[in-house]
Amino acid sequence: MPSEPGLDQRSRVTVRRHPERGSRDQEIIHRILDEALFCHVGFxxxxxxxxxxxxxxxxxxxLYVHGSTASRMLRALGARIPVCVTVTILDGLVLARSVFNHSMNYRSVxxxxxxxxxxxxxxxxxxxxxxxEHVxxxxxAQARQPTAKEMKATSVLSLSLEEASAKIRVGAPKDDPEDLALPVWAGEVPVRMQxxxxxxxxxxxxxxxxxxNVARAGRGSSS
Amino acid sequence: MPSEPGLDQRSRVTVRRHPERGSRDQEIIHRILDEALFCHVGFxxxxxxxxxxxxxxxxxxxLYVHGSTASRMLRALGARIPVCVTVTILDGLVLARSVFNHSMNYRSVxxxxxxxxxxxxxxxxxxxxxxxEHVxxxxxAQARQPTAKEMKATSVLSLSLEEASAKIRVGAPKDDPEDLALPVWAGEVPVRMQxxxxxxxxxxxxxxxxxxNVARAGRGSSS
Structure with a gap:
């Protein structure tokens, strides 16, 4: 990778904006990846x-990703490719007293x-x-197992979690002190997958x- | 953009895998972008x-995207950059009789x-x-308006929707005819944002x- 301003190899998963929301804790990263039902693959x-x-x-x-499209590109290019896999779980809308401090509560990796x-x-x-089994x-064990032909028609990409970071925002809005007296409702609207x-x-x-197992999923929610 | 195998400029938003799920209908694209609460920006x-x-x-x-991180990169690079903005709304888990035909119902742009x-x-x-207003x-109109300083600290990226495509999967699993007699439960588990x-x-x-408006959001769901 060519050297880019502000992007050296060691620190490229360092959370720069709102560093207090960042984490490289493996357990936190694993939990978010396990809860998210799908991801976005960038290449x-x-x-x-x-x-x-x-x-x-x-x-x-x-991390294993079902690689249909990405894999086709990958084959087209005939090479291993750098990817970015991101998962995001939305937890709430954060309504502050000022437009500027509006935010969302989320967990992303x-x-x-x-x-x-x-x-x-x-x-x-x-x-x-x-x-x-993740989904x-x-x-x-319940469904008909893949045939050799089906296995061949399925693409899976594999990726190390070595370079991963989590970013999490939780809780109430963070208004500027001088805004706290404004007559504006502020708080969070929690959001979940149902x-x-x-x-x-x-x-x-x-x-x-x-x-x-299917009945349980239908009764509960993912979070 | 250099010429790449299978990726000419006109057709790069053509849906290749499951083309029956693809759409370039503007109204469909707009509706999905409007319903999704957040997006993923790739650069x-x-x-x-x-x-x-x-x-x-x-x-x-x-399309306007709140450009904090991307915008920082963009400034670092000192140029306009090609991006890909993707939104995905998950609508359900699709459980087929065979592992191979498992899928998800979703709408993405x-x-x-x-x-x-x-x-x-x-x-x-x-x-x-x-x-x-989208969120x-x-x-x-309810919140304190941004000051000139806050406006300056906020980054927004703008992007034409000229090259956009939607991909949608709805409905029941599509099992192979010879699997229909298998004693395996098949169907959909609908999912929505609550x-x-x-x-x-x-x-x-x-x-x-x-x-x-906030009370209404708290009572309803996004879909």
Whole structure:
């Protein structure tokens, strides 16, 4: 990577804006990656960045992403490529007394690194299983297993979590002291992901019961 | 932009994978951008992509993004930069009879273009107002207006929507015909963003009532 102003290799995941919101704590990073249902993968082709939503899973200190589009680009370029994988969980709208101090509560993780396609069939199966289980625990064993042909048609990218950082904002607005007396309502509107009641496939045979893991998801919420 | 395999200028927002999910319909693109509460901005520095969550607003056929981090990079590079702004709204988990046909229901928009900072004070005010009103309609007029100093400390990037495309998946799983008889539950678990009851700032004077627009958000959901 060419040297860029303010972007040396060691510090490029350092949170610069609002450093008090930044963290490189592994446990915090893992928890956010595990809770987020999907991620955005960024990669550049000829200087043009692309940001594509896809699903992911963490396993130990590796991140696996379902690599359909990115992987096609990667193949087109015939090389491993630098990527940025970002997940963001929105936790609330932060309404301050001043327009300027409006914000959002959120938890995000940014992972920088070089993604490579998982080629080994067994490793790919492990990664895919992690991705399916991440979205719906218990689902892998319930569904029809992938054939060799399906495995081949599926792309998974693998990425180290070595260069990852979290950024978190929580709590009330932070107004300037001189604004506190203004007659303006201030506070937070919490936001969360809500799962609704599962909808069976119209073609589903009526004798097939809703599995407990799917029913649980439909009753609860992701946070 | 250098010529890249499979990436000519006209077609780079063409949806290649599952083309039936793609759309360049302006109204559809606008609706998704308007509903999404935040976006991810991608930009590359020296070949390394960065993907940063931030807030945005659409106004006619322009997209404004709150440009804190991206804008800092942009200033560091001293140039307009190609960006990709992506919004994704998750609508449901799609559980198929086979692992391979698992999917998600979602609506996403990818915008490619060259972002430039909004420098003109009046234009910046219009853009910021759009961003605040996007997150909470009616909020701009309720809160203390930005001072000249605050305006200067705020970065907004502007981007044309000329090169934008939507991708949408809705409905039931699409299993292979030979899987339909398998004794596996299949269907969708709908997901939506839910707003919870607003939490007043602990420092809020008790006589300041919750405004109707904030109360409405707390009762409803974004979708």
């Amino acid at each position: 550049a082709v000829g200087g043009q960045p692309f940001v594509i939503p896809t699903i992911h899973a963490r396993s130990e200190d590796r 940014v992972v920088l690194g070089t993604a490579h396609p998982v080629e080994d069939a067994e490793q790919k199966r492990v990664a895919l299983r992690a991705i399916v 719906m625990p218990g689902r892998w 799962y609704l009641a599962p909808r069976p496939d119209p073609a589903l045979a009526p004798e097939i019961a809703l599995p407990a | 590359a520095v020296g070949g390394q992509p960065f993907v940063i969550p931030t807030i945005h607003a659409r106004s006619e056929d322009r 990818v915008v490619l273009g060259t972002a430039h900072p909004v420098e003109d004070a009046e234009q910046k005010r219009v853009a910021l107002r759009a961003i605040v 909470m309609p009616g909020r701009w 707003y919870l009851a607003p939490r007043p700032d602990p420092a809020l004077a008790p006589e300041i009532a919750l405004p109707a």
